[in-house]
Amino acid sequence: xxxxxxxxxxxxxxxxxxxxxxxxxxxxxxxxxxxxxxxxxxxxxxxxxxxxxxxxxxxxxxxxxxxxxxxxxxxxxxxxxxxxxxxxxxxxxxxxxxxxxxxxxxxxxxxxxxxx
Amino acid sequence: xxxxxxxxxxxxxxxxxxxxxxxxxxxxxxxxxxxxxxxxxxxxxxxxxxxxxxxxxxxxxxxxxxxxxxxxxxxxxxxxxxxxxxxxxxxxxxxxxxxxxxxxxxxxxxxxxxxxxxxxxxxxxxxxxxxxxxxxxxxxxxxxxxxxxxxxxxxxxxxxxxxxxxxxxxxxxxxxxxxxxxxxxxxxxxxxxxxxxxxxxxxxxxxxxxxxxxxxxxxxxxxxxxxxxxxxxxxxxxxxxxxxxxxxxxxxxxxxxxxxxxxxxxxxxxxxxxxxxxxxxxxxxxxxxxxxxxxxxxxxxxxxxxxxxxxxxxxxxxxxxxxxxxxxxxxxxxxxxxxxxxxxxxxxxxxxxxxxxxxxxxxxxxxxxxxxxxxxxxxxxxxxxxxxxxxxxxxxxxxxxxxxxxxxxxxxxxxxxxxxxxxx
Numbered sequence: 040x041x042x043x044x045x046x047x048x049x050x051x052x053x054x055x056x057x058x059x060x061x062x063x064x065x066x067x068x069x070x071x072x073x074x075x076x077x078x079x080x081x082x083x084x085x086x087x088x089x090x091x092x093x094x095x096x097x098x099x100x101x102x103x104x105x106x107x108x109x110x111x112x113x114x115x116x117x118x119x120x121x122x123x124x125x126x127x128x129x130x131x132x133x134x135x136x137x138x139x140x141x142x143x144x145x146x147x148x149x150x151x152x153x154x155x
Numbered sequence: 156x157x158x159x160x161x162x163x164x165x166x167x168x169x170x171x172x173x174x175x176x177x178x179x180x181x182x183x184x185x186x187x188x189x190x191x192x193x194x195x196x197x198x199x200x201x202x203x204x205x206x207x208x209x210x211x212x213x214x215x216x217x218x219x220x221x222x223x224x225x226x227x228x229x230x231x232x233x234x235x236x237x238x239x240x241x242x243x244x245x246x247x248x249x250x251x252x253x254x255x256x257x258x259x260x261x262x263x264x265x266x267x268x269x270x271x272x273x274x275x276x277x278x279x280x281x282x283x284x285x286x287x288x289x290x291x292x293x294x295x296x297x298x299x300x301x302x303x304x305x306x307x308x309x310x311x312x313x314x315x316x317x318x319x320x321x322x323x324x325x326x327x328x329x330x331x332x333x334x335x336x337x338x339x340x341x342x343x344x345x346x347x348x349x350x351x352x353x354x355x356x357x358x359x360x361x362x363x364x365x366x367x368x369x370x371x372x373x374x375x376x377x378x379x380x381x382x383x384x385x386x387x388x389x390x391x392x393x394x395x396x397x398x399x400x401x402x403x404x405x406x407x408x409x410x411x412x413x414x415x416x417x418x419x420x421x422x423x424x425x426x427x428x429x430x431x432x433x434x435x436x437x438x439x440x441x442x443x444x445x446x447x448x449x450x451x452x453x454x455x456x457x458x459x460x461x462x463x464x465x466x467x468x469x470x471x472x473x474x475x476x477x478x479x480x481x482x483x484x485x486x487x488x489x490x491x492x493x494x495x496x497x498x499x500x501x502x503x504x505x506x507x508x509x510x511x512x513x514x515x516x517x518x519x520x521x522x523x524x525x526x527x528x529x530x531x532x533x534x535x536x537x538x539x540x541x542x543x544x545x546x547x548x549x550x551x552x553x554x555x556x557x558x559x560x561x562x563x564x565x566x567x568x569x570x571x572x573x574x575x576x577x578x579x
Contacts, residue, residue, distance in 0.1 A: 045354045049209045052354030091204050091217055092335055101310040103203035103219045119335050133223050152219035
């Protein structure tokens, strides 16, 4: 089976064509770099995303945060809900962990900006 | 306080910071960044999504992270910057000095002097008033960037049921952002038959969340007097005129507008800088110098970019060129015009002085529509300087072509950038 998809790794947005057989990706074309191939592999078997959102700091202002690594796509809303349960103590440094193992993904949430 | 500088940089966003860093690294110590906000970083601070920095840092950062890396470098290099400082006016006097009038809590209103000025004020969104959408003016209609600021910097909930007009990147990003904040985004309507946003954002901001993108559609009426109640969306024909009978009602409490960005050139115009009506930014030469000697322009105030990495790269060139101007004055030699041809909307720069090129020159441009299997051709008369085949070209992606100095050696007449259909 042939699958067409757009690589989301960078703004080039390469149009990828992947051949899938028995749930396995056997070939990827159209990518300009290795990331495109990995993206197609993941996207057609177990899609993943980096999630960015905000967590509230103790002063009531939002702190931008992100998942330190990609998480399964179907876990996005659970991860965001887990982040909403956190109050970030100030000051916070860019890169500080604000939540460990968010929603049992094994991925930590880190601050994306120094504040306070 | 100090009032005379070699170089004044107006704007402390990605463009201003990159220009300042490059100027400092080129040996200019007598410089200052003037920023009207209370932090460095500009619009990046509210762009909390990722995708920044792949070219510059070879990794994917969020906007605030990208900004903080540059701000850290500004501080590490001891580059002076003044926050809460609004520039009111830029003029050139008879000695070729630039007078920059500012107002700030520390200084009050004063006029600063500089040998060179870099304009790095960025851009702003096209507001509802510029779109001619009929209907009342109820609460609940925002530009996408205003909503982004409210949600990401103020922590305010903006709305529960959302329609977005315009599929620019900020609109797409906000579709996802509002969804993650618990809102229901009902549709993104786009006037054009293609999205003006990046393809990756259509996938990861709309498709991931099942948000429909209605191409060749627009909002034709806004309902609700005090508070937004809903909008009518209609299909448009090839002349972008709404087709009668296709109107559909979308109840919503929020309408976000993502309908294009405009370079913020009031200061440039006040200074007498010539503005290119195609970009709404300054006409610049290969050194990113405007029509006024010693006044440079870079980043989104010059032409709206889609990648901050391109802003940083361009602005670093402006910074280095401004220092060269301060040291050596204006380059001698004649300039050659660069003109947009078939399928090309504009070029930056619009003229090139070969004497000023050290190693290579960048030509940046956008195409006028969607082109498949096309050649990008850069030529001067019969002399072909470059031909590059491209599978697909879209208006939403700025193109950046680098031409080596030796390629231009024999060029004496206008350089034309155009698209030619590729042989099948």
